[in-house]
Amino acid sequence: MNEAVIEVSGLRKEYRSGxxxxxxxxxxxxxxxxxxxxxxxxxxxxxAGKTTxxxxxxxxxxxxxxxxxxxxxxxxxxxxxxxxxxxxxxxxIPNYLTARQALSIFGRMSGMETAAIRSRSVELLEKLKLSxxxxxxxxxxxxxxxxxxxxxxALIHQPQVLLLDEPTDGVDPVGRREIRDILREEAKNGVxxxxxxHLLSEIELTCDRVAVLRAGKVAAQGSVExxxxxxxxxxxxxxxxxxxxxxxxxxSGAGVDRVNGHIELSVDNVEHxxxxxxxxxxxxxxxxxLAPLRSTLEDxxxxxxxxxxxxx
Amino acid sequence: xxxxxxxxxxxxxxxxxxxxxxxxxxxxxxxxVIFASAVNLDVVNGALAGAKLFGKDVEVxxxxxxxxxxxxxxxxxxxxxYVLSIFMAxxxxxxxxxxxxxxxxxxxxxxxxxxxxxxxxSRYLAGLLLAASNVFYLITAVWLIVGWKTHVxxxxxxxxxxxxxxxxxSLLAFSFLIxxxxxxxxxxxxxxxxxxxxxxxxxxxxxxxxxxxSDWSAYLLRGLYLVLPKVTEIGMAxxxxxxxxxxxxxxxxxxxxxxxxxxxxxxxxCFALAAVAFKRKxx
Numbered sequence: 001m002n003e004a005v006i007e008v009s010g011l012r013k014e015y016r017s018g019x020x021x022x023x024x025x026x027x028x029x030x031x032x033x034x035x036x037x038x039x040x041x042x043x044x045x046x047x048a049g050k051t052t053x054x055x056x057x058x059x060x061x062x063x064x065x066x067x068x069x070x071x072x073x074x075x076x077x078x079x080x081x082x083x084x085x086x087x088x089x090x091x092x093i094p095n096y097l098t099a100r101q102a103l104s105i106f107g108r109m110s111g112m113e114t115a116a117i118r119s120r121s122v123e124l125l126e127k128l129k130l131s132x133x134x135x136x137x138x139x140x141x142x143x144x145x146x147x148x149x150x151x152x153x154a155l156i157h158q159p160q161v162l163l164l165d166e167p168t169d170g171v172d173p174v175g176r177r178e179i180r181d182i183l184r185e186e187a188k189n190g191v192x193x194x195x196x197x198h199l200l201s202e203i204e205l206t207c208d209r210v211a212v213l214r215a216g217k218v219a220a221q222g223s224v225e226x227x228x229x230x231x232x233x234x235x236x237x238x239x240x241x242x243x244x245x246x247x248x249x250x251x252s253g254a255g256v257d258r259v260n261g262h263i264e265l266s267v268d269n270v271e272h273x274x275x276x277x278x279x280x281x282x283x284x285x286x287x288x289x290l291a292p293l294r295s296t297l298e299d300x301x302x303x304x305x306x307x308x309x310x311x312x
Numbered sequence: 313x314x315x316x317x318x319x320x321x322x323x324x325x326x327x328x329x330x331x332x333x334x335x336x337x338x339x340x341x342x343x344x345v346i347f348a349s350a351v352n353l354d355v356v357n358g359a360l361a362g363a364k365l366f367g368k369d370v371e372v373x374x375x376x377x378x379x380x381x382x383x384x385x386x387x388x389x390x391x392x393x394y395v396l397s398i399f400m401a402x403x404x405x406x407x408x409x410x411x412x413x414x415x416x417x418x419x420x421x422x423x424x425x426x427x428x429x430x431x432x433x434s435r436y437l438a439g440l441l442l443a444a445s446n447v448f449y450l451i452t453a454v455w456l457i458v459g460w461k462t463h464v465x466x467x468x469x470x471x472x473x474x475x476x477x478x479x480x481x482s483l484l485a486f487s488f489l490i491x492x493x494x495x496x497x498x499x500x501x502x503x504x505x506x507x508x509x510x511x512x513x514x515x516x517x518x519x520x521x522x523x524x525x526s527d528w529s530a531y532l533l534r535g536l537y538l539v540l541p542k543v544t545e546i547g548m549a550x551x552x553x554x555x556x557x558x559x560x561x562x563x564x565x566x567x568x569x570x571x572x573x574x575x576x577x578x579x580x581x582c583f584a585l586a587a588v589a590f591k592r593k594x595x
Contacts, residue, residue, distance in 0.1 A: 058423050061594045078427045086423035092416035094322070096329030101321070108318035109424040137329070153420065163423075 003072075005083070005161050005192045006034035006057065010066035013052050013216075026052040028216035029066065034192045034209075036160065039183060041203035041224075042196045043297075044213030045305050050196045051089070053213070054163055057194075058086060071160055082111065085154035089165035089196075091146075095139035099130055099149050102138065103156050110157035117156065124152040127182065129175075143170035151179065155186070162186060162193045168202055180206050204228075204297040212304050219304045228294040234273060237262040237289035238280055245283050249276055264293060315426050316434040323408060323438035332404050336446055339400065344453040347389070353381075353461050380558065382464045387554035389454050390472040394479070394550045397450060398508065398543075401443035401480045402487055406500040408439045409491030409586075418595050428591045436488055436583065443480045447473050472550045478572070482541045482579030483508060489586040492593065508543050515544040541578045542571035 013027040027049045034040040042050045055061040056068050059075050073080035093102050100121055107117035125131045128148040138146060147170050154162060162183070168176040183193050183206060197203055203210060204224055211221040220227060241263060249256045254276060255266030267273045273290075280287065295303075327333035354362035362369065412421060412435065421431060451473040459465045487504040494500065513520070517537040521530040548566035552559035 055595070058419070060419060060422055078425050080425075081423055082425035084423060086419065088416060088419035088423075090416045091420060092414060093420065094326065094417065096326050097322075101325060105318045105322050106420065106424065108314045108321075109421070109426055111314055111425060 004033040004035050005071050006032065006040075006194060007069045008032040008053065008057070008066070009068075011053065011056060011063055011068055012065040013049075013056060013061065014064045025216050027056070027063075027066075030213070030216070030218055032211055032218065032221070034161075034194055036190045036192050037187050038209060039187050039193045039195065039207045041207035041210040042194060042213065043200065043203060043210055043301055044219075048213040049216040050213055051165065052216075054086075054165060054194070054196055057163060058084065082157075083160040085157065085159035085162045087147075087150045087154045087162075087164045087167055089169065091150045093138050093146065093149060093153065096137065098135050098137050099125060099141075099152070100134045102149065102153060106153045107156045112157055120156055120158070121152075124155055128152050129178070144172055144175050147171050148175065148179070151182070160191060162191055163196075164193065165196045166198065167195065168197070168199065176202070200296075200298045200301055210297070212301060214305055219307075220300070224297060225294075227300050228297055232267050232269065232273075233293040234265045234267065235262055235289065235291050235293050236265055236276075236280075236287070238285040238287045240285060241280070245280060245285065248279055248283075252276065252279070262289070315430055316437060319431075319434040319438040320441060323405075323435070323442055326411075327404065327442055333442070336400055336404050337449060340396075340446060340450045340453070343396065344450070344457065347454065348457045348461075351385075351457075351461055378462055378464055379466075382458055382462050382466050383468075383555050383558065385458055385462075386454070386466055386469045386472075387551050387559070390451075390469055390476075390554045391547060391551045393447070393450050393454065394472075394476050394547050397443070397447045397476050398480055398483065399505075400446060402483060402501060402504045402508075404446075405439035405443060405484060406487045406491065406504065407497040408435055409488050409590075410495045410497045410500060413492070413495045413593075413595075415595075422595065429587045432488065432492070432587055432590045436484065439484055439488075440477070440481055443484070444477045447476050447480070468554045468556070472554050475546060475550045475553065479541065479543065479546045479575065482575050482582075485579040485582035485586065486541075489582045489589070492586045492589045507540065511540040511543045513544075514540060515542070538574060539578065541575040545571035546575060 009031050011027050011030040012025070015024045015026055016022065017024055030049065030053060032040075032042075032053070042053065044050050052061065056063045057070060057075055058081065059078065062076070068075045070080040071083040097105065103121040103124070104114075104117050107120065108114075112120070121134070122131070125134050128151060130145060130148055130152070133141065133145065138149065141149065147167065151164075151167060154164070164183075167183075168179055171179060180202075183195075187193055195203060195207060207224060209221070209223050210227065212219045212227075241258075246256050246258070246263070249263075249265065252272070252275065253268065254272065257264045265273070265276060267276065277287065277290065324333065327336070352364040352367075409432070412418060422428070451469055455465070455467075455469050483504055486507055487500050490500040490503045491497070514533070514537040517533050521533055524530045524533065545566040548563045549571070552563035552567050555563070
């Protein structure tokens with residue numbers, strides 16, 4: 001397994017507010033790791049700490065405790081950002097610049113040579129379908145175009161890590177798919193992508209792993225598949241499924257529900273499931289579908305966010 | 313170096329796109345054109361035989377040394393340019409920090425592998441370069457016009473330009489400090505102009521101290537005089553520097569070391585505070 005390029009451990013961030021210096025805990029001991037080539041989604045309701053996590057990773061705000069490293073360097077070292085491409089939410093690329101000039105300025109600030117900036121700009125704007133707009137000022141761009149240019153600015157120096165805050169915000173469905181494809185291609189090339197978005201369907205379509213934050217803590221973390229799997233619940237489509245077969249299943253200890261012409265089985269384990277399949281076949285039923293049941297990421301998210309917080 | 317080049321490109325492109333650069337140079341050009349068309353000199357055998365200002369004859373009192381006339385002209389105009397260039401420089405550069413600190417913009421700059429001190433330092437140098445380019449334009453134009461009208465080329469006015477940039481550098485550091493703290497272009501401009509205007513009468517601090525009834529207020533005034541930039545003294549130094557030996561005694565006194573050292577220290581302290589405040593700021 002590759003070494004993590006984003007390592008966040010026990011990260012804590014407290015803000016002090018007002019004259020009484022009331023303490024607000026934005027992050028309460030977060031642990032997250034992202035490996036090269038991984039598409040990682042950061043989810044959570046407003047105020048859960050997603051943006052604060054990203055801000056700490058970029059050195060925009062200092063952590064109160066814990067550690068955060070990018071490409072092996074502590075985030076307090078500006079050199080750690082040499083491997084980072086960042087697309088902030090609601091970013092404002094100076095609107096007096098053209099796409100070419102914006103890429104030139106941000107490329108140079110990332111330490112790139114002029115010739116490399118020139119060739120990479122052409123390549124990126126081509127890929128993001130902005131090549132016709134290369135010498136047009138940003139103030140003439142639509143929201144979707146500005147967003148795509150923001151992504152180009154984040155990618156200009158070929159970073160190892162991409163931190164993206166709502167990257168498809170304001171982008172039409174076709175553009176969204178194109179951005180998803182670009183992110184997958186970057187991940188395929190070994191770039192670690194950390195995606196921060198409210199669009200759960202977007203995260204579900206794009207990410208391999210997610211962390212759900214709630215009140216500054218990681219409420220759940222894992223693969224999208226793992227989080228959306230409904231325990232040991234399966235959908236079985238077979239014919240015929242008569243009452244005798246259902247009764248036999250129940251006798252074995254399985255939970256059985258008839259739903260729209262198929263049955264949903266709750267079993268103890270895979271062996272139990274196989275025993276039920278054998279039973280159905282023995283009674284002459286023809287099996288046409290057997291699949292694990294999943295929730296949507298939205299269901300998982302809502303359940304996690306609504307669940308009462310367990311006090312230590 | 314790449315960061316500095318990127319910031320220079322950014323600052324100049326912004327100035328050009330927002331008409332600041334054009335307005336900056338247009339105003340300077342208007343001043344130069346008025347100056348060029350207002351002055352008409354009649355030079356005979358290296359001496360001034362007659363002069364016209366805005367088309368009206370000026371009494372020159374017989375044959376007048378053209379060398380003296382050139383230094384006189386240049387010193388007067390250098391003093392005028394000193395005021396004009398400070399006013400325009402602050403107006404054209406005060407937005408550099410507040411606009412960079414805008415939400416959604418600052419993230420783009422700070423997500424690059426550049427320390428905050430380097431970022432604000434290169435922004436400061438880019439702003440100073442913008443102001444210096446205007447000073448250079450104004451001075452070169454005045455120098456060329458004087459040379460064209462009198463056939464005498466006198467180089468000291470360029471060194472006076474260095475003093476103007478020195479004063480601008482000190483006030484720009486203060487403007488950056490206010491910009492970092494308040495993130496407001498308006499407040500930054502007002503406070504910097506306010507500081508420049510407030511420091512003008514402080515040159516007469518000794519006379520003012522004598523008028524105060526309490527010691528502490530006199531000490532406070534002296535303290536302010538020592539700490540704040542010496543806008544009047546440096547202006548007089550610009551005048552005396554170009555005029556040389558002919559300069560009045562009071563103007564020659566302004567060429568002492570103290571006003572330069574304290575003005576430089578004020579600028580350095582303001583920039584250091586701006587850098588520390590920017591480094592500690594949470595976005």
